[in-house]
Amino acid sequence: MSFNIYMPTRVIWGRNCVADNADVFSSLGNRCLILTGGSSAQKSGALDDVTNTLKKSGISYTVFNKISANPLVSVCHEAGAAARDCGAEFIIGIGGGSVLDAAKAVAIYAVDETLSPIDIYKRTYNGNPLKVALVGTTAGTGSEVTAVSVLTNDETGFKKSISGSDCYAAVSFCDPEYTYSMPCDTTISTAFDALAHATEGFFTPKMCMPLEPFARTAISDLVEFFRRLGAGEEITSSLRDKVYYASLCAGLVINTCGTAFPHPLGYILTENYGIPHGMACAAFYPALIKRASEFAEAEKLDLFASFVNRSVDDVIKVLVPFIDIKNVKITREEAELYAARWDSGVPKNFTASPGGLTKEEAVNLLCSI
Ligand code: NAP
Numbered sequence: 001m002s003f004n005i006y007m008p009t010r011v012i013w014g015r016n017c018v019a020d021n022a023d024v025f026s027s028l029g030n031r032c033l034i035l036t037g038g039s040s041a042q043k044s045g046a047l048d049d050v051t052n053t054l055k056k057s058g059i060s061y062t063v064f065n066k067i068s069a070n071p072l073v074s075v076c077h078e079a080g081a082a083a084r085d086c087g088a089e090f091i092i093g094i095g096g097g098s099v100l101d102a103a104k105a106v107a108i109y110a111v112d113e114t115l116s117p118i119d120i121y122k123r124t125y126n127g128n129p130l131k132v133a134l135v136g137t138t139a140g141t142g143s144e145v146t147a148v149s150v151l152t153n154d155e156t157g158f159k160k161s162i163s164g165s166d167c168y169a170a171v172s173f174c175d176p177e178y179t180y181s182m183p184c185d186t187t188i189s190t191a192f193d194a195l196a197h198a199t200e201g202f203f204t205p206k207m208c209m210p211l212e213p214f215a216r217t218a219i220s221d222l223v224e225f226f227r228r229l230g231a232g233e234e235i236t237s238s239l240r241d242k243v244y245y246a247s248l249c250a251g252l253v254i255n256t257c258g259t260a261f262p263h264p265l266g267y268i269l270t271e272n273y274g275i276p277h278g279m280a281c282a283a284f285y286p287a288l289i290k291r292a293s294e295f296a297e298a299e300k301l302d303l304f305a306s307f308v309n310r311s312v313d314d315v316i317k318v319l320v321p322f323i324d325i326k327n328v329k330i331t332r333e334e335a336e337l338y339a340a341r342w343d344s345g346v347p348k349n350f351t352a353s354p355g356g357l358t359k360e361e362a363v364n365l366l367c368s369i
């Protein structure tokens with residue numbers, strides 16, 4: 001056995017964890033830039049909790065509320081300038097994965113005004129990124145615990161991540177109550193993202209024993225979430241708490257293992273058809289577990305079966321009713337055009353997938369949805 005695990009973010013979980021940990025904000029500085037999307041930071045109650053806590057601690061703040069889903073490098077660049085303008089000593093991101101990922105990028109843009117928006121992909125810059133505090137409001141991406149920021153390059157329109165130890169938040173506040181205001185479709189899509197993370201990561205060669213309890217919790221609780229939903233149960237607060245916890249467990253799995261082919265293929269559905277990230281990955285989930293049952297080692301398959309207590313076909317039956325890709329149809333010509341980005345080599349997510357995945361197989365999968 002060999003493994004290499006690093007995750008330095010302080011993770012604070014629990015009801016009221018923002019208000020109860022004012023000292024943690026004080027330890028980051030006296031002035032900050034708060035990033036949000038359009039409305040979820042208010043709707044979830046997280047923005048009020050954060051600003052009240054900052055006021056009590058004498059920390060001044062400016063709010064930048066222009067972060068969209070699938071955040072653009074140009075907007076993160078603009079927020080970096082706003083951070084410099086207000087003399088921010090740290091960044092707070094309040095929202096779903098889009099805002100959390102943006103916060104990691106803004107912390108870098110803020111310290112080097114010579115960076116152009118796309119320079120962030122070069123991964124060299126002057127200075128040390130500002131410290132980042134994250135406050136999650138969706139239960140899916142696990143960005144709270146990953147060294148990854150997924151950005152959209154507005155020059156190409158492609159989603160492309162940056163990753164590295166400079167992308168870890170200093171602290172992530174995880175109050176499951178902030179996820180309660182998510183509408184049903186976002187709840188389902190983000191839960192699919194978490195399930196994709198745990199399952200894709202689990203079937204990569206980097207999966208290792210210390211991560212097994214996280215993969216087990218995430219996969220079993222998320223499949224159970226969909227089973228209960230399919231049985232007509234309501235999404236209760238205790239169910240939501242479980243899903244948020246599962247998303248963090250799944251984040252710990254991908255943080256070490258990375259993802260497999262559903263993620264890069266899903267990006268194509270998001271970029272070209274506006275399918276939300278988690279749902280876009282879910283479109284390829286059945287193909288992933290079918291390939292796993294064909295190519296993964298028997299021991300791994302047995303372990304997966306023990307997590308879900310059902311066959312691969314039954315897992316697919318539980319999930320399929322929730323996979324809604326709005327009748328996306330991709331012709332072979334279109335699929336080949338999308339796949340041109342892999343002309344110079346397939347991404348490492350393909351290689352890490354069960355049985356590997358060639359560009360031709362990726363084209364077939366795109367056409368088959
Ligand atoms: P999101 O794009 O952050 O948010 C989706 C929508 O949900 C937005 O309209 C948002 O509103 C709304 N929303 C968020 N929380 C809400 C709440 N509590 N109540 C009501 N509405 C709420 O969705 P996401 O799935 O969490 O993040 C997706 C992004 O994360 C993608 O770019 C994906 O590639 C990335 N990702 C990153 C990692 C990683 O490791 N870093 C892993 C997987 C995915 P507002 O616009 O008002 O905020």
Ligand code: FE
Pocket residue numbers: 141193197263277281
């Ligand atoms: Fe994801």
